[in-house]
Amino acid sequence: MSKVVPxxxxxxxxxxxxxxxYHSTALEVVDGIELTGRNAFVTGGGSGIGIETVRALATAGxxxxxxxxxxxxxxxxxxxxxxxxxxxxxxxxxDLADLExxxxxxxxxxxxxxxxHILINNAGVMATPQGATKQGYELQFGTNHLGHFVLTQGxxxxxxxxxxxxxxxxxxxxxxxxxxxxxDPNFAHRPYDKWASYGQSKTANALFAVELxxxxxxxxxxxxxxxxxxxxxxxxxxxxxxxxxAAGFIDDDGNPNAMFKNAxxxxxxxxWAATGQELHNVGGLYxxxxxxxxxxxxxxxxxxxxxxxxxxxxxxxxxxxTESLLRP
Numbered sequence: 001m002s003k004v005v006p007x008x009x010x011x012x013x014x015x016x017x018x019x020x021x022y023h024s025t026a027l028e029v030v031d032g033i034e035l036t037g038r039n040a041f042v043t044g045g046g047s048g049i050g051i052e053t054v055r056a057l058a059t060a061g062x063x064x065x066x067x068x069x070x071x072x073x074x075x076x077x078x079x080x081x082x083x084x085x086x087x088x089x090x091x092x093x094x095d096l097a098d099l100e101x102x103x104x105x106x107x108x109x110x111x112x113x114x115x116x117h118i119l120i121n122n123a124g125v126m127a128t129p130q131g132a133t134k135q136g137y138e139l140q141f142g143t144n145h146l147g148h149f150v151l152t153q154g155x156x157x158x159x160x161x162x163x164x165x166x167x168x169x170x171x172x173x174x175x176x177x178x179x180x181x182x183x184d185p186n187f188a189h190r191p192y193d194k195w196a197s198y199g200q201s202k203t204a205n206a207l208f209a210v211e212l213x214x215x216x217x218x219x220x221x222x223x224x225x226x227x228x229x230x231x232x233x234x235x236x237x238x239x240x241x242x243x244x245x246a247a248g249f250i251d252d253d254g255n256p257n258a259m260f261k262n263a264x265x266x267x268x269x270x271x272w273a274a275t276g277q278e279l280h281n282v283g284g285l286y287x288x289x290x291x292x293x294x295x296x297x298x299x300x301x302x303x304x305x306x307x308x309x310x311x312x313x314x315x316x317x318x319x320x321x322t323e324s325l326l327r328p
C-alpha cells in the first residue's frame with residue numbers, strides 16, 4: 001500500500017524532505033544517481049521543463065522515450081541536448097488530445113518488450129479557449145487528465161515488468177481553482193471557464209497519483225503528483241500579455257516575475273519524484289520544491305495542496321468516473 005504518511009516520530013506525522021529546494025536544478029538532483037539500464041518515458045519532453053527533465057534523466061544514464069506532438073520539437077530537443085546524449089533518446093510522435101494516438105503509442109511500447117521504470121506525465125495545456133479533443137472531451141480535461149490516464153493504463157504491463165516503477169503526474173498550484181466536477185467534467189451543462197477547467201484537470205492529475213498508487217502499489221508501481229513552480233514556458237501561450245501582467249507573471253516591461261524559476265529549476269521536483277531515494281516505495285503525495293507539500297494556506301496561495309486533491313475516497317470516485325467516460 002502507499003505510504004501517504006511516510007514517517008512518524010512519537011506519533012507525530014513528518015513530511016518527506018530532501019536536501020534540495022526551490023532553486024535546485026534537475027541536474028543537481030541526479031548528481032550521483034545511476035540510471036544506466038533503466039528506461040524512462042516523458043510526455044511533452046520537447047519544450048519547457050520537459051527538456052530539462054529529459055536532460056537530467058539521460059545524463060544519469062537512463063534511456064528516455066520522449067513523446068512529442070510535432071516532429072520539429074524532436075529536432076530542437078536533440079540539438080539542445082547535444083550529441084553526447086542523443087543515443088539515449090527515442091523520439092515518439094503522440095498527441096494526448098487523440099486517444100487513438102495515445103493507445104497506439106502505449107501498445108507499441110509494450111510490444112517492444114522493454115520494462116518501464118519511470119513515467120513522467122509532464123505535457124499539458126493551460127487556460128485554452130473552449131475546445132474539444134478528437135474524441136469530443138473538453139480540451140484541458142481531455143489532454144491533461146484523460147490522455148495521461150489512457151497512456152499510463154496502456155503502459156501498465158511495462159511498468160509492472162520493471163520490478164519497481166515510479167509515475168510522476170504534473171499538477172499545479174492552480175488545482176486550488178477547482179475540484180473535479182463528477183457530474184459535468186466536460187462543461188457540457190455549465191458555463192466554460194478556462195481557469196476552472198485548468199484547475200479541474202490539475203486536481204484530477206493529483207488524484208490520479210493517489211488512486212494509481214492505491215491500485216497498483218502491490219505491483220511495485222508508485223505515483224506522486226508534482227507542482228513544478230512558476231516558470232515562463234509555452235504553457236502561457238493562451239494568456240494575452242495584459243492577462244499575464246494582471247496575474248503578476250510579468251511586469252510592465254515584459255520581464256518575468258523574479259519569483260519564477262527557470263526551466264532547469266522547474267524540472268527539479270519532477271526529477272526528484274522520479275529518482276529520489278526518499279520516495280522509494282512511497283506514493284499518493286503532492287510534492288513541491290523537492291519536498292512533500294503541506295496544506296494550502298490562503299496567505300500563500302501558490303504553495304501547498306488542497307485537501308480534496310489528496311482525498312482517497314474522492315480519488316476513487318474520479319477514477320471510476322474517468323473509466324466510465326472512456327467506455328465506448
